[in-house]
Amino acid sequence: MKITSLEPARCLPVPEAGFGALLTERGNLPLESVDVAADISGLIAGVEVTQGFRNPYDVTLEATYVFPLPDRAAVTGFRMEADDRVIEGVLKERAQARADYDRALREGRRAAIAEEDRPDVFTIRVGNILPGERVSVRLTLSQPLPYEDGAATFRFPLVVAPRYIPGDPIDGPPAGGGVAPDTGAVPDASRITPPVLLPGFPHPVRLSLAATVDAAGLELRELASSLHVVEEEGNTVRLKPGERLDRDFVLRLSFEASTSLQLHRGSDGEAGTFALTVVPPPLQATRTPRDLVLLLDRSGSMGGWKMVAARRAAARIVDTLTPQDRFAVLTFDSVVERAFEGLAEASDRNRYRAVEHLARVDARGGTELLEPLRQAVALLGGGEAGRERVVVLVTDGQVGNEDQILEQAGGALSAMRVHAVGIDRAVNAGFLGRLAGLGAGRCELVESEDRLDAAMEHIHRRIGAPLVTDLSLDGLDAEPDTVTHLGSIFPGVPLRVYGRCREGSAVTVRGVAAGGPWEERVEGVPVDAPALRAVWARAHLRELEDRYAMGEHDLEPRIVRVSLDNGVLCRFTAYVAVDTRQVAGGEPEHHVIQPVEPPSGWDSPVPPAGGTFAAAALMAMPPSAPRMRAPEPTLGAAEGFDDLDVPGFLTPGPAAPGGGGPGVPGGGPGGPGFPGRPPMPPPRAPFPAGPPAGGLRGRGKSRPAPRRTQGLEAVRPQLAAELDRLRALPAPDLAYLADLGTRLAALAAYLGGEERLEALARDLEAAERPGADARALHDHAVASLTALLGSPPVPPDAPHPPRRGPFWKRS
Numbered sequence: 001m002k003i004t005s006l007e008p009a010r011c012l013p014v015p016e017a018g019f020g021a022l023l024t025e026r027g028n029l030p031l032e033s034v035d036v037a038a039d040i041s042g043l044i045a046g047v048e049v050t051q052g053f054r055n056p057y058d059v060t061l062e063a064t065y066v067f068p069l070p071d072r073a074a075v076t077g078f079r080m081e082a083d084d085r086v087i088e089g090v091l092k093e094r095a096q097a098r099a100d101y102d103r104a105l106r107e108g109r110r111a112a113i114a115e116e117d118r119p120d121v122f123t124i125r126v127g128n129i130l131p132g133e134r135v136s137v138r139l140t141l142s143q144p145l146p147y148e149d150g151a152a153t154f155r156f157p158l159v160v161a162p163r164y165i166p167g168d169p170i171d172g173p174p175a176g177g178g179v180a181p182d183t184g185a186v187p188d189a190s191r192i193t194p195p196v197l198l199p200g201f202p203h204p205v206r207l208s209l210a211a212t213v214d215a216a217g218l219e220l221r222e223l224a225s226s227l228h229v230v231e232e233e234g235n236t237v238r239l240k241p242g243e244r245l246d247r248d249f250v251l252r253l254s255f256e257a258s259t260s261l262q263l264h265r266g267s268d269g270e271a272g273t274f275a276l277t278v279v280p281p282p283l284q285a286t287r288t289p290r291d292l293v294l295l296l297d298r299s300g301s302m303g304g305w306k307m308v309a310a311r312r313a314a315a316r317i318v319d320t321l322t323p324q325d326r327f328a329v330l331t332f333d334s335v336v337e338r339a340f341e342g343l344a345e346a347s348d349r350n351r352y353r354a355v356e357h358l359a360r361v362d363a364r365g366g367t368e369l370l371e372p373l374r375q376a377v378a379l380l381g382g383g384e385a386g387r388e389r390v391v392v393l394v395t396d397g398q399v400g401n402e403d404q405i406l407e408q409a410g411g412a413l414s415a416m417r418v419h420a421v422g423i424d425r426a427v428n429a430g431f432l433g434r435l436a437g438l439g440a441g442r443c444e445l446v447e448s449e450d451r452l453d454a455a456m457e458h459i460h461r462r463i464g465a466p467l468v469t470d471l472s473l474d475g476l477d478a479e480p481d482t483v484t485h486l487g488s489i490f491p492g493v494p495l496r497v498y499g500r501c502r503e504g505s506a507v508t509v510r511g512v513a514a515g516g517p518w519e520e521r522v523e524g525v526p527v528d529a530p531a532l533r534a535v536w537a538r539a540h541l542r543e544l545e546d547r548y549a550m551g552e553h554d555l556e557p558r559i560v561r562v563s564l565d566n567g568v569l570c571r572f573t574a575y576v577a578v579d580t581r582q583v584a585g586g587e588p589e590h591h592v593i594q595p596v597e598p599p600s601g602w603d604s605p606v607p608p609a610g611g612t613f614a615a616a617a618l619m620a621m622p623p624s625a626p627r628m629r630a631p632e633p634t635l636g637a638a639e640g641f642d643d644l645d646v647p648g649f650l651t652p653g654p655a656a657p658g659g660g661g662p663g664v665p666g667g668g669p670g671g672p673g674f675p676g677r678p679p680m681p682p683p684r685a686p687f688p689a690g691p692p693a694g695g696l697r698g699r700g701k702s703r704p705a706p707r708r709t710q711g712l713e714a715v716r717p718q719l720a721a722e723l724d725r726l727r728a729l730p731a732p733d734l735a736y737l738a739d740l741g742t743r744l745a746a747l748a749a750y751l752g753g754e755e756r757l758e759a760l761a762r763d764l765e766a767a768e769r770p771g772a773d774a775r776a777l778h779d780h781a782v783a784s785l786t787a788l789l790g791s792p793p794v795p796p797d798a799p800h801p802p803r804r805g806p807f808w809k810r811s
Contacts, residue, residue: 030054030063031594032134033206034245036156042216043147043257043277043496044531045154047073049139052206055129059589062105062127064177066194066596068157070143071120071430074531074538074568077140078575080112080126082133083583089114089575091567093560097574101127105587110579112137116571117191118402119542120430121160123176128584137577142531144539147257147277149458149492154211155445156249161426161599162196163400164299164367165189169721173728177593181721186400193400195595204597209239215255222254227425227447227600246597247425250447257494261507261524264532271479271500273533278495278509278520283467286514288388289324291343292317292463293376294354296361297395299333303363305601306423309452310394313421315355316456317392320463321346326387328379329354332372333365343379367399370408377412389416392463393435397428403549406434410550414438419463421446421455426599434546440466440487461491468511468518473497475521476504484539498536537566545571712754715747716789723785732774737781738767760784 033052038045049069055061069075078089089112092100097113104111105127112126114137129135145152167185175182176191183189209228213220213235223232227247229240237251259279265272296314298307314329321327325346329339339357344350373391380389391413397420399405418439420432423446436443446455466488473483476499483499489511510519541562548555556572563570712719722740729736741764748757763780766772 029203029205029594030056030061030129030592031065031205033208034067034158035207036209036249038154038156038209038211039214040145040154040211040253041214042218043145043152044529044535045143045145045211046531047141047143047156049141050136051124051138052134052136053126053129054134055131057590058131060131060584061129062125062588062591063129064123064125064591064593066117066121066123066160066176066178066192066593068120068160068426069122069139069141070156071433072535072538072542073141073143074534075114075116075122075139075141075575076534076567076569077138078112078114078569078577079138079140080110080135080577080579081138082110082129082135082579085579085581087112087577087579089577091564091569091573091575093564094572094574097576100576100578101125104128104578108582108584108586110135110581110583112577114139114569114575116569116574117188118430119434119545120157120428121192123191127588129588130583142534142538144496144535145253147494147496150256151252151254152257154249154251154253155429156209157426157429158207158245158247158249159426159597159599160192160194161396161398161424161428161602162301163192163398163428164301165193165400166366166368166370167401169724171724171728173730174725177591180400181724185404189400194593196598197595199598201597204244207239207243207245208241209243209249210236211238211251212236213253215253218255218257220253220255222252224252224254226250226252226451244597244600247600248427248447259494259520259522261522262527262529262532263501263505263524264527264529271502273536274476274478274499274501274507274524275532275535276473276495276497276499276507276509276522278489278497278522280467280489280491280493280495281513281518281520283513283518286465287322288465289386290321290326290388290390291380291384292321292325292327292390292392293343293379294318294327294329295372295376295391295393295395296329296331296358297333297367297369297393298331298361298363299365299367299398300363301367301396301398301602302423303602305449306396307361307363309423309446309449310421311358311361312452313423313446313456313459314358314394317394317459317463318346318351318354318358320460321351323347327354328376329357330372330375331357331361332368333363334368335365336372336375367395369395369399370401370405373405373409373413377409377416380416388465390441390463391416391418391439392421393418393432394421394423395432396424397422397432398424399428399431402431402434406438406546406549407551410438410546417441419459420444421459424599425601434542437485437487437543438546440485442490442493458492466490468513471495471509471511473507473509475507476501478502478504482536482540484536485543498532498539500536533566534568537562537568541568541570712751712788715751718747719785719789723782723789726778726782726785729778732778734767734772734774734777737764737774737777740781741765741767756784756788 030053031051032054035050036047038047051065053063080087080089094115101111101113108128110128112124115123117123124137126135126137145154165180165183165186167183169181170184170187174190175188178190178193179195180189180193213223223237225237227250228243231238231240239249257277257279260277262275263272264274294314294317296310302310318327318329323346326343327346328343331337339354340350376391380391413435416439418436419441420436420443422429422432422443425447427445427447429443429445433443444455444459446452468489471486471488473486479500479502484497486497487495489495505524506521507524508519508521510517512518541559544555544559544562548559559570560572563573569575722743726740741761744757744764745761748754748761751757760781764777767774767777
């Protein structure tokens with residue numbers, strides 16, 4: 001091989017491209033644009049989300065995008081547009097939708113599928129996109145707006161933040177294409193952990209977002225956007241160009257809500273839908289002595305401003321206690337620490353001790369949330385008569401084992417009052433809302449330090465006793481088990497209830513306030529608002545899915561029926577759009593999972609003492625990237641550059657010792673990963689974080705890596721994960737093996753030179769040569785990694801582990 005230096009004039013840097021960037025004329029990521037158009041009317045928003053994909057490769061492409069939607073939003077429509085063709089999506093049972101999608105790809109037809117993985121995390125796959133072709137997919141949704149203290153909030157999430165994944169890896173092929181392995185605690189971890197871009201990636205997705213506001217006859221006093229720069233045009237608010245998909249869009253609308261009962265009648269004798277809003281009455285809440293357990297998340301993802309805000313929030317909560325209360329303060333990451341043992345009287349001295357403990361808390365480790373919740377339940381025990389049991393959780397909620405937590409702790413928490421304070425610019429609002437809903441509590445979201453003081457005023461009132469409890473409805477002929485959770489009425493927070501009813505024109509709300517009975521009669525108003533049915537169905541489905549997660553598995557047929565009958569997506573169904581026309585010879589030749597932006601405000605985590613660091617990528621290139629010639633005149637056809645790998649992704653610069661990035665292998669107790677995260681394999685084709693630092697792989701020179709002196713144990717979790725993935729491959733893949741060789745070379749360089757790893761990496765270079773034997777190289781890699789790990793070899797002809805059932809049904 002001959003390497004020829006290029007003239008500087010032929011290698012002019014792209015302005016603001018950053019270190020290691022390589023731009024091609026066709027772009028380098030499949031997702032080009034995201035457009036959000038919202039029409040807000042009163043306390044309901046109708047939203048259309050359009051995602052534009054483009055295939056920059058020379059072969060057919062399947063693009064995967066993991067993205068968030070508001071956790072209360074009802075997805076009611078799905079459409080794919082390509083080559084002047086419009087294909088409407090059909091909502092089906094999830095397994096059937098997947099089968100239809102896979103069959104279409106095998107037959108060479110375009111197809112797209114939309115699936116829900118969490119109440120606020122969704123996945124879209126678009127398959128058989130032709131080279132150079134653009135395809136757009138459109139989601140239609142309706143969402144209710146939470147209303148508190150004279151303001152409604154339209155919150156639209158724009159990025160799935162990295163989540164802590166507990167548990168041991170499980171056998172079998174991964175459920176998705178993400179960076180984390182599936183575990184016993186999070187069996188679909190690989191579906192909710194997309195790779196993360198380097199900060200400041202120079203070619204972000206083009207984002208547009210516009211919200212048109214109609215106060216529905218109410219006086220709109222103010223519009224305020226807290227995290228983005230916006231422009232106002234009449235009653236429309238737009239994002240300014242250049243904003244990135246790295247934090248939630250938050251718009252607050254100040255107006256006075258009023259008590260109301262909206263009735264949307266069904267057709268042809270069908271039951272109708274009602275939406276009840278009850279403004280809190282002018283009552284004083286009874287001050288009941290409390291037993292309160294405060295849980296503060298101190299995990300690595302809480303670094304920076306979030307940790308400062310969390311400490312302040314926790315201290316303010318302690319300040320709300322009186323000597324009649326008892327309390328405990330638990331701070332947690334991978335371990336749980338207490339300010340003092342048991343429940344202590346909320347005396348001045350004990351509150352001072354608690355605030356002192358909180359002041360020393362810093363971010364570290366992983367978000368092991370289940371254990372502190374168990375300890376909180378144990379501390380509160382059976383409770384004493386006349387004392388209210390309260391749990392307050394301060395966290396960003398970035399965990400992947402939500403269902404496990406609900407299953408193992410949800411029953412006990414439902415007997416207490418649970419309040420959640422979510423602190424993040426990309427908070428896991430769906431999970432925190434589910435937790436608070438279990439305990440008839442409140443969820444308060446804090447997206448910036450500027451919002452903290454106002455939010456704490458709300459929290460101060462929320463953790464007090466509610467104004468009205470033991471609620472019930474009379475006067476409507478409601479269909480059995482269709483009325484959403486009533487909860488309690490808190491100061492400043494209207495009660496919102498949805499349900500299905502056959503007859504009735506008014507409702508009487510009854511409850512207990514200040515130790516005595518309370519009631520209010522609300523007359524109904526007929527409305528033509530089809531969105532009410534979708535909003536009800538989404539809320540009803542979420543309650544059913546939470547019950548399913550807590551062990552009521554016989555609810556599955558009912559969940560599917562409610563979803564299909566009402567045309568609202570849930571975790572057991574999926575929208576699929578299939579073109580009737582064949583456009584390719586078969587399945588897509590290339591697959592890409594779209595990397596996402598690192599969340600705004602997240603610090604690059606540093607592993608705690610004792611953590612290890614294995615070379616990995618903050619941002620991964622797609623698996624098995626095809627070889628692409630660089631277009632003229634960027635690199636031209638200079639000798640030695642006629643067959644360049646042009647993955648189109650940034651290569652990280654030298655990593656600080658123990659460095660890493662959000663959601664990326666980079667240290668923590670128990671092995672590489674997000675601080676405290678169990679070991680995860682690197683994405684299937686990463687560039688190493690740190691030297692070698694060239695933007696091109698395999699052909700040009702790279703700077704030598706600094707010599708480190710680490711034993712093989714430092715990268716054992718990475719090697720074990722690589723071996724698991726190799727064994728799980730359905731068939732040997734030369735491109736995968738070539739990429740594996742580059743990863744192993746990076747690990748060897750990180751260790752300061754490891755002869756066996758280096759030898760295997762050199763052997764795998766043969767995968768890029770004509771006539772390479774994929775089976776022989778695959779078996780050689782399996783045998784070599786097995787020997788390195790010291791485990792008994794698996795015969796090459798041994799059967800693969802049996803495929804697991806649908807991931808949403810796994811335990």
